[in-house]
Amino acid sequence: MSRPNFVVILTDDQGSWTRSAPEVVTPAIDALAAAGTEFTSFYCASPVCSPARASILTGTPPSAHGVHDWLRGDNSGNDTRGVHYLAGLDTTPAVLAREGYACGHAGKWHLGDARTPAPGFSRWYAHRDGGGPYYGAPMIADGVEATEPGYVTDAISDHAVAMLTDLAAQEEPFYLEVTYTAPHSPWGPGQHPADLVSLYADTDFPSVPVTEPHPWMNTAHTELMAGFTDRHATLSGYCAALSGADRGVGRLLAALEASGRGGETYVIFHSDNGFACGHHGYWGKGNGTAPLNAWEPSVLVPFIIAGPGVAAGRVEPAPTSALALHATILDLAGVPDASSEPGDSPAIEPSFASHLDGRAGEPDPSVVVCDEYGGLRMIRRGGLKLIERLEGPDELYDLDADPGEEHNLIDASSHVGVRAELHDELVAWFAARCDPDRDGWHRPVTGWGQNHPVFAEVSDAERYASG
Numbered sequence: 001m002s003r004p005n006f007v008v009i010l011t012d013d014q015g016s017w018t019r020s021a022p023e024v025v026t027p028a029i030d031a032l033a034a035a036g037t038e039f040t041s042f043y044c045a046s047p048v049c050s051p052a053r054a055s056i057l058t059g060t061p062p063s064a065h066g067v068h069d070w071l072r073g074d075n076s077g078n079d080t081r082g083v084h085y086l087a088g089l090d091t092t093p094a095v096l097a098r099e100g101y102a103c104g105h106a107g108k109w110h111l112g113d114a115r116t117p118a119p120g121f122s123r124w125y126a127h128r129d130g131g132g133p134y135y136g137a138p139m140i141a142d143g144v145e146a147t148e149p150g151y152v153t154d155a156i157s158d159h160a161v162a163m164l165t166d167l168a169a170q171e172e173p174f175y176l177e178v179t180y181t182a183p184h185s186p187w188g189p190g191q192h193p194a195d196l197v198s199l200y201a202d203t204d205f206p207s208v209p210v211t212e213p214h215p216w217m218n219t220a221h222t223e224l225m226a227g228f229t230d231r232h233a234t235l236s237g238y239c240a241a242l243s244g245a246d247r248g249v250g251r252l253l254a255a256l257e258a259s260g261r262g263g264e265t266y267v268i269f270h271s272d273n274g275f276a277c278g279h280h281g282y283w284g285k286g287n288g289t290a291p292l293n294a295w296e297p298s299v300l301v302p303f304i305i306a307g308p309g310v311a312a313g314r315v316e317p318a319p320t321s322a323l324a325l326h327a328t329i330l331d332l333a334g335v336p337d338a339s340s341e342p343g344d345s346p347a348i349e350p351s352f353a354s355h356l357d358g359r360a361g362e363p364d365p366s367v368v369v370c371d372e373y374g375g376l377r378m379i380r381r382g383g384l385k386l387i388e389r390l391e392g393p394d395e396l397y398d399l400d401a402d403p404g405e406e407h408n409l410i411d412a413s414s415h416v417g418v419r420a421e422l423h424d425e426l427v428a429w430f431a432a433r434c435d436p437d438r439d440g441w442h443r444p445v446t447g448w449g450q451n452h453p454v455f456a457e458v459s460d461a462e463r464y465a466s467g
Helices: 027-035 049-058 092-098 152-168 194-200 220-231 230-259 324-332 414-435
Strands: 005-011 037-043 101-107 125-129 135-141 144-152 172-178 265-271 300-306 315-316 367-372 376-381 384-389 396-399
Touching: 005 152, 005 230, 005 324, 027 230, 027 265, 027 300, 049 092, 049 324, 092 101, 092 172, 092 324, 101 135, 101 152, 125 152, 135 152, 135 384, 144 152, 152 172, 152 230, 194 230, 220 230, 230 265, 265 324, 376 414, 384 414
Parallel strands: 005 172, 005 265, 037 315, 101 125, 101 172
Antiparallel strands: 037 300, 125 135, 135 144, 265 300, 367 376, 376 384, 384 396
């Protein structure tokens, strides 16, 4: 086989629980899972969009690339012209482009100025800001900013299908990333087509827990609080948005099949971060609570990969980090990753390409998965999970016995030794991977957004929004 192609599809704020909820209508994503391998313990690098996306593209944690919170853009009053948060950092498309790949992007960027293509991309259609209303979205096409009159999910799909058709007609291998704003809010009346909302008219979502707000629920997020006061309408909007993205996935898969290059293409589907819709007593992700959280609904994301040599209809339960996707794609492409050469800092997590054929054996219980959000860090090894905060409180869970994280063992005498071991491992993991000039641990990251890159000459008080 010649060098493979890649179609990488990314949703926004999709909890992994949506993959097992029978009410959620996603036939195209289901078909992709049947054709490939689905990871059920796949962890994002940060439970909020921009840091997670930067980590997916670079293979490095937020304290190495310096994107610590969601980025406040033009819709927040910031002028993003010429501001590129990943300046100087290698990304997956930039590396692939140097190796002869043609790269395209359709959808949400949210890592700085989207008016011009990011390095590596020769085809570009991007949301100016990263989020907002589903109708009237500010989009950039061929360097021109225009208001999209239609449903933005369909517009992203339209451009993505056109790019895929064009890329597949060329001789060189291609990489296409399709990044939906769905199912991120807003979910209210008029935000989603009636035919999508009507899919959920007759269900009361029995698989989604009905809970009271957790004491840490950030009540200032009125749109999230609506999940408690108007549960059916809010869930219907969330799921309708996801079904809209699924409709686009179906179109992409059909276009790939029609191109004749499906047999040499890896299709990857995942989300930037997780999301709770009442699970564990909160709506939202890492910034849905105060203090910020790293509970399973926030950090677990769906992940599916199908393509040459990938076992079909297989479920992979081993904990896996989104930080490894960069190295995995380069590995599958046969492209050397200069950042992981011997002697370099172990910033890049190792590829999991060798685990895709289903012959890797039992999961390694010693595998470590870490997560961060400013002064919040998490480590999971085996079934044990430690969450530490710069200003507390800390948490320790045995996920095998307590998958819902209901029993905090942080002060349990029976777990003193385990807590100390995990703490030391957590500290060592970040020490080996962080850039001291970009480390987010001691910075005032609140969950209300980041205004400037870490290399901008402003104070941290200006850099991070406080509410």
